[in-house]
Amino acid sequence: MSRVVVCTWGTSGGAEELLTLARGVAAGLEATLGWVVLGPAPHDVTAIASRQDVPVVDHIEHEKLQSFGGDVAVAALADYVRQHDFRVLLVPQTFDARLLAPRLAARIDAGVVMNGLGVVVEGGALAVTASAYGGDTRVVYTLAGEGRFVIGVATSALAAEPAPNPATAVTRHCAVDLAAVEERVQVVTRSEQTGPRIEEADVLVAGGRGLGEKANYRLVEELAEALGGMAAASRPIVDEGWAEPARQVGLTGKITRPTLYIAAGISGASQHMVGCAAAKTLVAINRDPEAAIFRYARYGIVGDCLEILPALTRAVKG
Ligand SMILES: Cc1cc2nc3c(=O)[nH]c(=O)nc-3n(C[C@H](O)[C@H](O)[C@H](O)COP(=O)(O)OP(=O)(O)OC[C@H]3O[C@@H](n4cnc5c(N)ncnc54)[C@H](O)[C@@H]3O)c2cc1C
Structure with missing residues (x-):
């Protein structure tokens, strides 16, 4: 049988x-x-x-x-x-x-x-x-x-x-015979994360490829800091080295549940949205009015995130 x-x-x-x-x-x-x-x-x-x-x-x-x-x-x-x-x-x-x-x-x-x-x-x-x-x-x-x-x-x-x-x-x-088998990949040290984690943050400001270049990620960090939150990222910009892997939101990143999620220059691919769809309020900034992220967003800002992020930071700082 x-x-x-x-x-x-x-x-x-x-x-x-x-x-x-x-x-x-x-x-x-x-x-x-x-x-x-x-x-x-x-x-x-x-x-x-x-x-x-x-x-x-x-x-x-x-x-x-x-x-x-x-x-x-x-x-x-x-x-x-x-x-x-x-x-x-x-x-x-x-x-x-x-x-x-x-x-x-x-x-x-x-x-x-x-x-x-x-x-x-x-x-x-x-x-x-x-x-x-x-x-x-x-x-x-x-x-x-x-x-x-x-x-x-x-x-x-x-x-x-x-x-x-x-x-x-x-x-x-x-009983099995493992005499001739040795593990070829050895874990030498495990990566450790210290400090706050995006999975636990109440406010997240996430940047995507729409930021254009690595230096502009600081605009995301500045708004996050002004709001007392954390900076997050889409996968392509993590792959590019603009942000640390621990900041990646999505299917192969972290699943987050913040009260406020601001997505700047992020298209809204399903693999990203898996990681932020549970946010209470999602605000999207994208210069393409047809971007998929607007389907998920409570508030949508159509425009250049390189202008809107600093403007929001100034407004928050009063
Ligand atoms: C198996 C698998 C797992 C994946 N896992 C993840 C994951 O965990 N997380 C993740 O994020 N992705 C993941 N991806 C990738 C995902 O499919 C998308 O490719 C990715 O999310 C796109 O990132 P993005 O929105 O930053 O970039 P893009 O798709 O390139 O979008 C950039 C957006 O920015 C806008 N834009 C451009 N310039 C500006 C500007 N100046 N101002 C405002 N907006 C602007 C554009 O209109 C566009 O909508 C995965 C894919 C696969 C196949």
Whole structure:
């Protein structure tokens, strides 16, 4: 009988939600449900497995798995899969999952879908809903055929429900051979941020490519300071080095919820708006009256931000 397996590592956060999803997939495929834990097992694994009717938790423990590393994790799972095959392997969509799932799939010749939001079985085939184009749209992949699939799923959108018939879960220790594997990328120091964070700021003034050049970012900083807030930025100007990465707002930056968000020279791309749409009041300054940002803004100023920012700063300072 084929298996639907959830794989987790680190904490058990999201595991129960993913197991609930996996239970439905296993039922649809008439497969058994499994859970494999890589590295140190969280204390609540047995309790979660029992609630989710997972009879056996496979625990892969090894001294090289004490913390997550892509090379070791891929090798461990590839070895595990050689011993215990599966039809569908579900992983929580995390940063680590990006280092693990596609490489594992390539190693074991399986298909892979990342950024999944849901998985169902329709007419015997797997249908995976996933976000695409940086979150701009949703797609549904129909995974036809009898092959194996590795699927990354965002667990924040899932709900955990206990199984109607809970199991009494047991743990099976699985040995893997990692003798020849060494982590190629070593974390030497982790970046540390000190001081205030834009995620916690009440007032943000954000600048975008419309500022024209690096020197003009000070206009954003000056207005932010006058308002007692913080300066923020769109991704292109962070990429250009006009502002620090910790100031980037958006999908690949910070999600902010200020009372006031002033966006200067920012077009309003969806990937930026993800990070500021929760602002209570959004003010946009853009010289293009058709700019998308005006669709989100409570107040819109059509004009040159290089003139309007200093004028606002003067007005605030009185
Ligand atoms: C996977 C993915 C993730 C991404 N993540 C992020 C993210 O986290 N954050 C992010 O910001 N972007 C992100 N992006 C990029 C995003 O799609 C946009 O390209 C980006 O937000 C555009 O930045 P911008 O508005 O500063 O620049 P532009 O799109 O170039 O817009 C500049 C705006 O300034 C206006 N302008 C020009 N001159 C002036 C002036 N003198 N006065 C006033 N207005 C002026 C223009 O009319 C224009 O609207 C991501 C993209 C992808 C594909």
